[in-house]
Amino acid sequence: MRTNGGTAAVMGGFRTWAVAGLAAALVVAGITGARAAPVQTEHTLSQLVAEGAAVPGQPLWVALDQKLQDGWHTYWINPGDSGLPTEVTWTLPPGWKAGPLDFPAPHRFTTGPLVNYGYEKATRVLVRLDVPADARPGGTVTLTAAANWLICADVCVPEDATLTLDVPVASSAAPDAAVAPLFAEARAALPVPSPYAASVSGGKTVITLRLAAPGLTADQVKDAYFFAENPDLVEAGAPQPVSFTKDGLVLTLKPTGRAKPGPVNGILEVTELVDGRPTTQALAIAIADGAGTPAASGGAAAGSAAAVLPLWQAVLFACLGGMVLNLMPCVFPVLSMKAMALVRHQGAHARVHGLVYTAGVLACFATIAAVLMALRAGGQEIGWGFQLQSPLVVAVLAYVMLLLGLSMSGVFTVGDRFMGAGQELTQGDGYAASFFTGVLASVVATPCTAPFMGAAVGYALLQPWYVALAVFLALGFGMALPFLALASSPWLLRHMPRPGAWMERLKQVLAFPLYGSAAWLVWVFAVQVGAIGMANILIGVVLVGFAAWLYGVTHYADGWRRRGGALGALVALVLAVTAVAAHDGGGDAAAAPGGATKVSGADGFETFSPATLDKLRADGRPVLVDFTAAWCITCLVNERVALSSDTVHQALKSRDVALLKGDWTNRDAEITRVLQAHGRSGVPLYLFYRPGQAEPDVWPQILTEAQVLDAVGSLPKRSASAE
Numbered sequence: 001m002r003t004n005g006g007t008a009a010v011m012g013g014f015r016t017w018a019v020a021g022l023a024a025a026l027v028v029a030g031i032t033g034a035r036a037a038p039v040q041t042e043h044t045l046s047q048l049v050a051e052g053a054a055v056p057g058q059p060l061w062v063a064l065d066q067k068l069q070d071g072w073h074t075y076w077i078n079p080g081d082s083g084l085p086t087e088v089t090w091t092l093p094p095g096w097k098a099g100p101l102d103f104p105a106p107h108r109f110t111t112g113p114l115v116n117y118g119y120e121k122a123t124r125v126l127v128r129l130d131v132p133a134d135a136r137p138g139g140t141v142t143l144t145a146a147a148n149w150l151i152c153a154d155v156c157v158p159e160d161a162t163l164t165l166d167v168p169v170a171s172s173a174a175p176d177a178a179v180a181p182l183f184a185e186a187r188a189a190l191p192v193p194s195p196y197a198a199s200v201s202g203g204k205t206v207i208t209l210r211l212a213a214p215g216l217t218a219d220q221v222k223d224a225y226f227f228a229e230n231p232d233l234v235e236a237g238a239p240q241p242v243s244f245t246k247d248g249l250v251l252t253l254k255p256t257g258r259a260k261p262g263p264v265n266g267i268l269e270v271t272e273l274v275d276g277r278p279t280t281q282a283l284a285i286a287i288a289d290g291a292g293t294p295a296a297s298g299g300a301a302a303g304s305a306a307a308v309l310p311l312w313q314a315v316l317f318a319c320l321g322g323m324v325l326n327l328m329p330c331v332f333p334v335l336s337m338k339a340m341a342l343v344r345h346q347g348a349h350a351r352v353h354g355l356v357y358t359a360g361v362l363a364c365f366a367t368i369a370a371v372l373m374a375l376r377a378g379g380q381e382i383g384w385g386f387q388l389q390s391p392l393v394v395a396v397l398a399y400v401m402l403l404l405g406l407s408m409s410g411v412f413t414v415g416d417r418f419m420g421a422g423q424e425l426t427q428g429d430g431y432a433a434s435f436f437t438g439v440l441a442s443v444v445a446t447p448c449t450a451p452f453m454g455a456a457v458g459y460a461l462l463q464p465w466y467v468a469l470a471v472f473l474a475l476g477f478g479m480a481l482p483f484l485a486l487a488s489s490p491w492l493l494r495h496m497p498r499p500g501a502w503m504e505r506l507k508q509v510l511a512f513p514l515y516g517s518a519a520w521l522v523w524v525f526a527v528q529v530g531a532i533g534m535a536n537i538l539i540g541v542v543l544v545g546f547a548a549w550l551y552g553v554t555h556y557a558d559g560w561r562r563r564g565g566a567l568g569a570l571v572a573l574v575l576a577v578t579a580v581a582a583h584d585g586g587g588d589a590a591a592a593p594g595g596a597t598k599v600s601g602a603d604g605f606e607t608f609s610p611a612t613l614d615k616l617r618a619d620g621r622p623v624l625v626d627f628t629a630a631w632c633i634t635c636l637v638n639e640r641v642a643l644s645s646d647t648v649h650q651a652l653k654s655r656d657v658a659l660l661k662g663d664w665t666n667r668d669a670e671i672t673r674v675l676q677a678h679g680r681s682g683v684p685l686y687l688f689y690r691p692g693q694a695e696p697d698v699w700p701q702i703l704t705e706a707q708v709l710d711a712v713g714s715l716p717k718r719s720a721s722a723e
Contacts, residue, residue: 036165048165053173057133076106080116080236084150091144095132102126104189105282124186137171194283213248223271232258321453322478354487358480360438365476395580398521405514412552457681527630540576547572608662627662627685642703
């Protein structure tokens with residue numbers, strides 16, 4: 001857009017003032033090489049500023065520092081009712097990577113009925129650059145940023161500039177003291193993570209944002225306003241009435257009607273009266289289960305299917321998923337053990353056993369649902385299988401599997417005095433055996449995620465407690481249904497093999513899957529806590545074996561020998577649990593920032609982080625993200641069956657697919673949020689990002705090699721020069 005002669009004269013004065021002022025500021029500050037030469041455009045003076053020298057393998061922060069002509073403004077990520085955000089395209093040395101732009105908290109500009117979000121006078125946008133580990137100290141690299149922005153007053157002018165910055169590479173460096181105030185001010189202008197939990201609800205006519213901050217009252221808060229990152233979420237020009245309840249602040253927003261279901265990100269600006277003076281704080285809000293952006297930061301996908309499931313479909317999916325759980329290897333040994341006992345029963349007796357088994361399953365699933373919902377209500381970021389993120393729970397399950405296996409192998413038995421407990425809890429003929437077999441089968445099923453159940457459980461965790469309970473009970477009923485059908489069918493019972501000596505032999509054979517389950521759980525524990533924890537749980541396994549043997553050889557003795565054997569066995573079990581209890585919070589296992597387990601690059605996968613994903617996508621590479629856990633049987637089977645073959649590796653390599661792995665073995669809130677954003681409550685989750693595609697493809701929970709090859713094969717092959 002051209003200006004007239006009067007405006008040109010004004011602009012000439014602006015250029016002279018801006019350049020002279022900036023030069024004077026540099027001299028006063030004594031800055032000698034921390035900044036590049038500024039570039040003057042019609043209404044803006046722009047330059048790049050580095051926080052210090054580049055150090056191989058460490059991040060370097062760079063600021064896009066802009067001074068604006070008085071009366072003019074630029075725009076935030078969401079410009080509001082009109083405008084365009086600032087964009088930067090980087091040209092960097094080989095191996096360097098640029099992260100997303102970190103914008104300061106915006107201001108509101110009102111023009112008639114329109115409201116815009118942006119900045120006036122000056123703005124500093126921060127960018128993290130990842131310096132490759134093979135950068136050579138002693139040299140200098142040139143960073144080039146092609147920036148474009150829209151600057152407006154009564155009229156709007158698109159501007160652009162190519163900015164360059166020469167940065168020295170050093171083996172070690174501290175931040176440049178000369179530019180430290182600039183970066184301190186830039187970081188102070190960024191929104192801070194909200195100390196309060198936030199939630200969003202609503203529909204086509206109204207969106208309600210709730211901030212769980214009981215300490216905020218109408219007497220304290222002068223104003224509150226929500227800047228949504230997604231311009232399709234909220235009408236920027238609409239009023240945002242604020243009210244208060246005993247639970248905190250409530251903001252009423254007007255939806256545009258264009259947003260898809262998904263996470264909500266933005267900034268809640270709260271102006272409080274402190275000693276009679278208004279003080280404004282910008283709180284960064286990230287809500288995984290809202291009705292917001294199609295794509296959240298770090299690859300949180302658009303609109304989760306679970307968020308829009310009707311209740312009847314969620315219940316149906318849960319029931320089907322529960323039925324499929326019976327086919328998972330973690331459930332088979334326990335279920336087989338109980339199914340074998342049915343050959344002793346007929347008619348009404350067998351049906352009662354089926355009902356009692358079902359009651360045990362439902363009781364366990366109801367308990368899991370209650371604990372899970374209570375923890376989530378308290379702010380915990382957890383999902384399906386959360387209990388197996390506790391090393392102590394994993395260790396105790398390993399001990400239980402070992403004891404069951406030893407009992408089935410004949411190392412020890414429990415006498416009639418403990419009917420309803422001990423052996424009767426899982427493998428006897430009484431009703432207590434059926435009930436606790438249902439409980440045990442449900443507990444060991446939690447590492448597994450079957451088809452259908454992912455969407456159903458994801459839906460349940462976003463609903464009120466009574467809806468969530470209904471879905472979890474449907475999941476339990478589906479799991480119990482095959483056994484209940486067997487116990488209730490006289491025809492099926494008649495066609496089962498007759499009791500005989502083969503039953504004892506089969507019971508001994510079924511002990512070995514239980515030993516395998518115990519060994520697998522020991523491995524999971526070692527992954528969670530490291531080598532020291534591995535030694536402790538192996539000591540515990542020896543103590544459990546000793547306790548079983550001691551109880552077995554003294555059980556039928558008389559007097560003090562039987563009591564002494566029982567007491568010795570109990571002491572050994574207590575010592576076994578004590579050996580692993582200290583590692584419940586994690587041990588020496590390598591952890592990535594945020595609690596995620598570091599992933600070895602030996603299989604081609606790097607550790608998942610939102611920043612890494614954003615950088616890879618910005619480079620135009622296809623990305624496969626595998627969210628997994630060591631205790632997830634489904635995940636391990638998929639990795640072995642569908643992701644580990646040479647054919648798959650070659651297909652991924654030939655199309656330059658970047659591989660990221662999010663390990664949820666230990667609790668990680670960041671991974672939990674990504675799972676929730678895709679309507680999942682647990683792993684596995686496979687996200688496949690195609691270049692130029694805003695939303696990822698979500699692969700099935702049960703993978704085959706053919707499915708992977710078909711998805712990857714649709715990408716163009718990498719050129720020979722890229723090889």
